[in-house]
Amino acid sequence: MKKLMMCGVALAVLSGCASNYDIAGVAAMADKGDAFAQALHKRYTERAEFERGEGNWASVNFFNTRAKMAAMGQAVALQAPSERGLKKDQDAIAAAYSELSAALNSNAPQMTPDACARAQTWFEHWMEQSAEGHQADDIAEARAGYEAAIPECKPGMAAAAPMPEPFIVYFDFDSFEVNAKAMEIISMAAAAANNAGASVVLIGHADTMGDGDYNMGLSRARVNAVGNAIQEAGVDRMKVKKSHAGETSPQLDKGDQVNERMNRRVEIVFER
Numbered sequence: 001m002k003k004l005m006m007c008g009v010a011l012a013v014l015s016g017c018a019s020n021y022d023i024a025g026v027a028a029m030a031d032k033g034d035a036f037a038q039a040l041h042k043r044y045t046e047r048a049e050f051e052r053g054e055g056n057w058a059s060v061n062f063f064n065t066r067a068k069m070a071a072m073g074q075a076v077a078l079q080a081p082s083e084r085g086l087k088k089d090q091d092a093i094a095a096a097y098s099e100l101s102a103a104l105n106s107n108a109p110q111m112t113p114d115a116c117a118r119a120q121t122w123f124e125h126w127m128e129q130s131a132e133g134h135q136a137d138d139i140a141e142a143r144a145g146y147e148a149a150i151p152e153c154k155p156g157m158a159a160a161a162p163m164p165e166p167f168i169v170y171f172d173f174d175s176f177e178v179n180a181k182a183m184e185i186i187s188m189a190a191a192a193a194n195n196a197g198a199s200v201v202l203i204g205h206a207d208t209m210g211d212g213d214y215n216m217g218l219s220r221a222r223v224n225a226v227g228n229a230i231q232e233a234g235v236d237r238m239k240v241k242k243s244h245a246g247e248t249s250p251q252l253d254k255g256d257q258v259n260e261r262m263n264r265r266v267e268i269v270f271e272r
Contacts, residue, residue, distance in 0.1 A: 020061040023048045026068045033073030036109040039117030040070035047125050054138075059128055063121075078104060079124050087133030089126070089143060096123060096146060106155035110197065115152030122146040164192035167268040169226055170261060173209070176221040178229050186226060189268045190233035198270040200235060202226050204244035207263040208256045216246035226266045 027045045031038040044067035051059035069076050078101060081093050100123055103109075109116040122145030129139040167189040169182045178186065193200050204219035204226075223242045231237050250263040 020065055021052075021057065023052060023060070023064055023067075026064050026071065029068065029071035031071055031073070033070060034110075034113075036113040036116060037070045037073055037076075039114040040076055040120065041067050043114075043117045043121040044070060044076075047121050050125075051128075062128070063125075066124075076120075078120055079127065081127060084127045084131040086127065086130045088130040088136075088139055090130070092143070093123075093127060093130060096126075096150070100146075100150060100153070103150070103153045103155065108153050108155050112152050115149050118149035119146055119153040122149055162196070163198060163270050163272070164189075164196055166270070167192075169222075169266045169268065171222055171264040171266075173207075173259060173261075173264065174218070175264075176218060176225045178225050182226075183229060183233075186229045186268070187233045190230050190235045193230075193235050193239070193270060196270060198272055199239040199241065200230060201241045201243060201269045201271060202230075203249075203267040203269065204242075204246075205249060205251070205263055205265050205267070206247045207258060207260045208247045208250070208254075209259050210257075212247055216244065219244040219246045222264075222266050226268070230268070 023045060026048075027042075029041070031041055033041075044063045048060050048063035048067060051057075051063060066076050078097075081090075081097050086093060100119055104116060104120065122142055126139065126142035126146050129135060129142045133139075167185050169178070169185050171177070171182070172179075189200065192198075202223045204221075204223035206215035206219045206222075208215070223244050227240050227242055231240060247263070250260070251265065252260055252262045254260055
């Protein structure tokens with residue numbers, strides 16, 4: 001049987017609160033949050049679509065509003081069972097709430113964002129169906145959705161992405177300019193860092209031509225140039241560390257006063 005709950009008493013009233021029912025509009029919003037927020041945006045939209053098919057406009061409003069919050073990058077806190085008048089599965093929902101809360105307060109949303117988003121949205125849908133209490137199939141479906149997602153949304157369930165291999169940016173003689181080739185390498189390093197959830201350590205070097213103090217300053221300038229570029233490529237400033245060695249750690253040791261391209265470099269290494 002279709003649910004008949006509506007905003008007010010007639011469809012005409014919907015025009016007065018249409019912004020909460022524009023599922024397509026909310027689904028099309030550009031995501032401003034992290035991967036977990038993006039997954040919540042998608043999964044809450046699915047729950048809103050389901051409730052529109054049921055004619056339950058109060059629940060469309062609930063899920064679509066949360067989808068909009070997620071799209072805007074706002075934190076969407078897990079709804080507590082106390083906020084719903086549960087009629088079915090009360091003990092199971094209480095246990096699930098504790099289980100899911102622990103997972104969401106761990107690193108699991110960062111490691112398995114879609115699994116945790118599915119767990120959160122199905123859990124809240126399970127509570128919504130329990131509060132209605134009259135459609136056993138829908139209650140069972142929502143519970144099954146949660147129980148399928150939660151095993152993947154637990155701390156330690158997902159292994160950390162492997163640490164990327166270092167990248168090396170080379171420089172022209174007596175230069176700290178980031179050219180087009182260097183920018184390609186920096187962009188790849190930035191993507192690797194973000195995919196692995198890693199910080200970057202930039203280590204600057206120089207060849208042995210000229211004065212050692214000058215070369216130390218040159219290695220520092222190269223690190224600063226790469227640091228600016230890698231932040232522009234999407235790595236958070238707080239995840240960028242800098243170091244410089246001047247001419248003291250050559251990649252190819254050919255002695256003093258040698259113009260060697262392989263030693264004019266910034267190494268981009270990764271750590272957690």
